[in-house]
Amino acid sequence: xxxxVIVDSGSANLNSIYKALQIVSLQSVISDxxxxxxxxxxxxxxxxxxxxxxxxxxxxKGLSEVLLEVIAAGKPFLGICLGMQLxxxxxxxxxxxxxxxxxxxxxxxxxxxxxxxLHVPHVGWNQVNLCFDHPLFDGxxxxxxxxxxxxxxxxxxxxxxxxxxxxxGFPFTSATVVNSLCGVQFHPEKSGPAGLRLLxxxxxxxxxx
Amino acid sequence: xxxxxIIPCLDVxxxxxxxxxxxxxxxxxxxxxxxxxFYNREGADELVFLDITASVEGRRAIVEVIRKTAExxxxxxxxxxxxxxxxxxxxxxxxxxxxxxxNTAVLKxxxxxxSGAERFGSQCIVAAIDACRVELxxxxxxxxxxxxxHGGRLATGRDVIEWAAEVEQLGAGEILLTSMDADGTLDGYxxxxxxxxxxxxxxxxxxxxxxxxxxxxxxxxxxxxxHAVLAASILHYGTYSIAAIxxxxxxKGLPVRPVIS
Numbered sequence: 001x002x003x004x005v006i007v008d009s010g011s012a013n014l015n016s017i018y019k020a021l022q023i024v025s026l027q028s029v030i031s032d033x034x035x036x037x038x039x040x041x042x043x044x045x046x047x048x049x050x051x052x053x054x055x056x057x058x059x060x061k062g063l064s065e066v067l068l069e070v071i072a073a074g075k076p077f078l079g080i081c082l083g084m085q086l087x088x089x090x091x092x093x094x095x096x097x098x099x100x101x102x103x104x105x106x107x108x109x110x111x112x113x114x115x116x117x118l119h120v121p122h123v124g125w126n127q128v129n130l131c132f133d134h135p136l137f138d139g140x141x142x143x144x145x146x147x148x149x150x151x152x153x154x155x156x157x158x159x160x161x162x163x164x165x166x167x168x169g170f171p172f173t174s175a176t177v178v179n180s181l182c183g184v185q186f187h188p189e190k191s192g193p194a195g196l197r198l199l200x201x202x203x204x205x206x207x208x209x
Numbered sequence: 210x211x212x213x214x215i216i217p218c219l220d221v222x223x224x225x226x227x228x229x230x231x232x233x234x235x236x237x238x239x240x241x242x243x244x245x246x247f248y249n250r251e252g253a254d255e256l257v258f259l260d261i262t263a264s265v266e267g268r269r270a271i272v273e274v275i276r277k278t279a280e281x282x283x284x285x286x287x288x289x290x291x292x293x294x295x296x297x298x299x300x301x302x303x304x305x306x307x308x309x310x311x312n313t314a315v316l317k318x319x320x321x322x323x324s325g326a327e328r329f330g331s332q333c334i335v336a337a338i339d340a341c342r343v344e345l346x347x348x349x350x351x352x353x354x355x356x357x358x359h360g361g362r363l364a365t366g367r368d369v370i371e372w373a374a375e376v377e378q379l380g381a382g383e384i385l386l387t388s389m390d391a392d393g394t395l396d397g398y399x400x401x402x403x404x405x406x407x408x409x410x411x412x413x414x415x416x417x418x419x420x421x422x423x424x425x426x427x428x429x430x431x432x433x434x435x436h437a438v439l440a441a442s443i444l445h446y447g448t449y450s451i452a453a454i455x456x457x458x459x460x461k462g463l464p465v466r467p468v469i470s
Binding site for chain 1 (some may be wrong): 212249254267279280283284302303304305307329330331332333359374378382383411412413434436437466
């Protein structure tokens with residue numbers, strides 16, 4: 001069985017993802033150990049909280065390099081919530097008044113705060129509308145509801161990197177894809193049957209390697 | 210479209226679900242983990258557990274309830290009741306809660322909201338406010354509400370609208386607003402209270418207290434401007450199923466997540 005590692009970046013409810021994967025018969029290992037992550041066949045990269053704090057923690061734990069390695073090797077990779085945002089070039093979520101916080105820059109684009117005319121955080125179940133077919137959404141209806149909770153959204157420079165859009169005041173990128181790399185802004189592990197189906201689909205992508 | 214959320218509330222005492230009227234006369238309503246599973250299958254959008262146990266042993270019980278629920282139920286779980294430290298928040302979040310609801314402790318120490326939000330993010334922090342109507346000095350005076358603490362037992366002297374704005378400033382991600390006047394009456398939410406708070410903040414407001422009919426839920430989400438409705442009695446005693454609630458709201462034109470998705 002291919003090995004699946006959940007990256008422990010120090011800022012997420014990893015147990016929920018672990019248990020949800022178990023329900024769809026996917027065994028995984030939670031780790032923050034770079035050699036373990038490097039040897040994985042596939043990686044799930046969750047995260048919640050502040051972009052700047054999480055990015056600094058990735059550096060300190062020596063995880064940035066190994067994540068870039070895994071992605072460059074073309075292994076199936078799924079970023080969730082802040083884990084998706086950290087794949088982008090930079091975020092305006094920064095304590096510095098002049099600069100942005102840097103991300104892993106594997107998806108070119110910027111992470112920005114929702115405008116203040118909207119209720120922030122964007123929290124609750126919202127519809128995910130696919131821009132093109134992808135095995136991650138196999139068997140899920142276009143416009144299926146997933147659970148979101150976030151104050152920032154990621155905007156890829158290239159339109160082709162937007163896999164799905166969600167409407168919150170305007171359409172924002174709720175799923176991104178670049179080669180074998182996927183990211184979702186919502187929480188599949190908290191999205192009931194639809195979320196479990198998405199995780200199961202990720203398992204199929206791994207098994208089909 | 211962002212869906213309006215239907216959130217069953219499980220008041221838990223010593224590991225059992227109970228339900229009262231106006232915060233007293235508690236009756237047994239079931240096993241929390243079983244009920245969580247049931248509501249998840251029925252299509253609940255989220256679950257709230259409020260621990261109303263006073264004892265320290267009871268506190269351990271809620272940790273176990275959350276742990277067991279989180280292993281089987283993959284929708285957001287909020288837990289509240291007696292949370293008075295960042296360490297206890299962390300323990301609950303680690304065992305599977307997605308959000309913590311803070312009430313009495315933050316009235317004594319509002320900075321606890323800020324500490325929690327900085328450590329875990331605003332999306333984890335729900336500020337629960339128990340509101341009671343203030344008797345008007347004259348018929349023309351505008352309505353005010355006072356914040357109560359300790360499960361609705363102590364008046365704090367704080368104004369609900371001012372306190373709502375303050376918890377938002379401190380970093381709360383949502384407000385769970387309970388009308389003590391309406392709680393358990395089945396006479397409808399206090400929509401004037403809901404709208405007054407919703408107009409004063411830019412974070413989502415969850416309406417609580419008073420749901421008796423489908424129309425009441427609709428009114429809280431429209432007149433009351435709430436993003437979500439919390440309900441207990443009408444669900445626990447089987448008056449309405451989640452599916453019936455969602456069908457009704459959808460027919461009235463509100464966005465809801467279909468029960469089978």
